[in-house]
Amino acid sequence: MLSQEDNDLLTRVGAGTPMGALMRRYWIPAVFTHQIEKPDGPPVRVRLLGENLVAFRDTQGRVGLIDERCPHRTASMFYGRNEDCGLRCVYHGWKFDIEGKCVDLPSEPPGSTLQRKVSIKAYPCLERGGVVWTYMGPAESRPEFPELEWTMVPPSHRYVTRHIQECNWLQAFEGGFDTSHLAFLHGGTIDMSVSSVPSRYEVVPTDFGFVAGTGRDLPKQGSNEAEVFWSANVMLMPFHKIIASEPAGAHVWVPVDDHHTMLYSVDFSPDHPLTEVELKMSKDYHSIHTENIPGTDTAIANKSNEYMLDRDLQTSGKSYTGMRGLGIQDCAVQESMGYVADRTIEHLGVSDTAIIKIRRLLLQSLKDHTAGKTPPGLDPRSYRVRSARFKAPEGIAFADQVGARVAIDKAAAE
Ligand code: FES
Ligand SMILES: [Fe+2]
The missing domain is CATH 2.102.10.10 (Rieske [2Fe-2S] iron-sulphur domain)
Known part of the structure; x- marks a missing residue:
């Protein structure tokens, strides 16, 4: 839950607003x-x-x-x-x-x-x-252009689309870092082995933004120390996400205005041209990409046709939502919250820990920026990071290991 004042602070992006001023630094x-x-x-x-x-x-x-x-x-x-x-x-x-x-x-x-x-x-x-x-x-x-990995690979190594969402940037962005919805909203569409509800939530501020970690406790093997399987999702200021997937992925939630967001979705590989199979997966619209009305940024399945919801599919056991495609499912629920979600009437639980921490961090960034501090991510080299998934002993704090896990230079050297 947020106060109306904080909700306004985080969601308004026009010229002269605090969030608008922060975003205009990038x-x-x-x-x-x-x-x-x-x-x-x-x-x-x-x-x-x-x-x-x-x-x-x-x-x-x-x-x-x-x-x-x-x-x-x-x-x-x-x-x-x-x-x-x-x-x-x-x-x-x-x-x-x-x-x-x-x-x-x-x-x-x-x-x-x-x-x-x-x-x-x-x-x-x-x-x-x-x-x-x-x-x-x-x-x-004006900063130098950041070393954002997907923009630095040859065109053959990447597939980028965009579609518009009729909602504020923050609820779309929060959806991107909300891991507990994967097992529900996207049930039947994604690999369920990575989508059980996690038990640990960490958000670690960094010099580029933050890393949101969700951990699942692994069954203890004999006398070995208990382990946690971590997904570390990278957020680059002010509205980027690098997705831990194979090939890698990325999102950019660009505010069009307070009520609309242009979501750029990327699949890319740092080291090879996308294969036919990978490209087919990207273009299969059950992915993060959407099939748009030709010549527009509007998905064919959209609010005006109830996202082509198929109630038979919803009850068939094959799809939790009855909507086809990750991007469409996200769009449907995020738009259903209204143009700007009213965060004063929410009821947050333990599974919203990451969301709560992310909001606090964004509010702190706003406060710091308004007070004249340089915001994170303006050093172009700070963006040299990737999302990661890894197993680690339970005794090692997520915050202590995540820096090395997401740094591209270190990951490439391994
Ligand atoms: S030149 Fe007159 S309105 Fe543009
Ligand atoms: Fe989603």
Whole structure:
């Protein structure tokens, strides 16, 4: 349970909010590279953290992300002409380059000084892992792009999709770190050997975010010390998860606004091109990926059709939900909580320990950031981590071993 005040603090992401300010310290996925592949091609609408923007690739192949509203009389730049190194508003022909500079203002008489005075909001962009990322924070605090493993492998080693969820980022994100739902919500869809309800929950703050560990006590073997099987899921600030799976996986919960979240889902391998079998598993929509209505980010199974719930399937013993696909099942329950879950009326149990700890940690990060402290994850090398699963003697505290278990350099050296 949270107070209304804390719930607002964690969920609101618009400009000027504490969480919005914290998120704006990081690089944020805006659009797929392939959506604006061609120089001078059609611009694309982008909504991020409650801001309406337009992305375009200019004549020289550089990507721009500018305010959707023309600073002249606020017409949409989406309808603009993308030509000769800039986007030109079709209302009166004002034209802006990727840095937001006004480079032509044909509607004013010669000698006008207006062109020098006017500009459009523009955010810097770079492309990594087939995605255009942007930085929406203060220019002087812009970090280097983090060493996020899935963005550093060749395109053949990764499969990335995205779909929109009609709910606040936090309840989608919390779903990603809620391990106790696996045995229920995803029952019949995932391997049940990894989905029994865990008995231990740890959340360890790190220099990149945190690691959420869930442990299952293993049956004691003879006189050996009792062991715990740990799943260590990595959270990278401000909204990334690296999934412990084979091939590896990742999620990014990008707030579109307070009521919508763009979920990027990734399967990748650090060391080999994804095999046909692996790709088939990714594209089989019972996975974390969803099959979308062509040309949109909306899954075919969505709120408007009750996620194509099949009650016969639900009672058949083969599927707990009667909905097909991990991504759809998550989407259904997370959206069913409303646009912003009302955390003042929850009843949390022991199995929500991780969620409680994660909220506390996020609130602490907000407080620290507001007080002027540098938030975690801004050192690009701090992202060199992977999720892990391992057995360890019961006597060793999770916090004492997790650093070495998730560090990529150490894992690769083993
Ligand atoms: S509104 Fe864009 S040029 Fe006039
Ligand atoms: Fe899930």
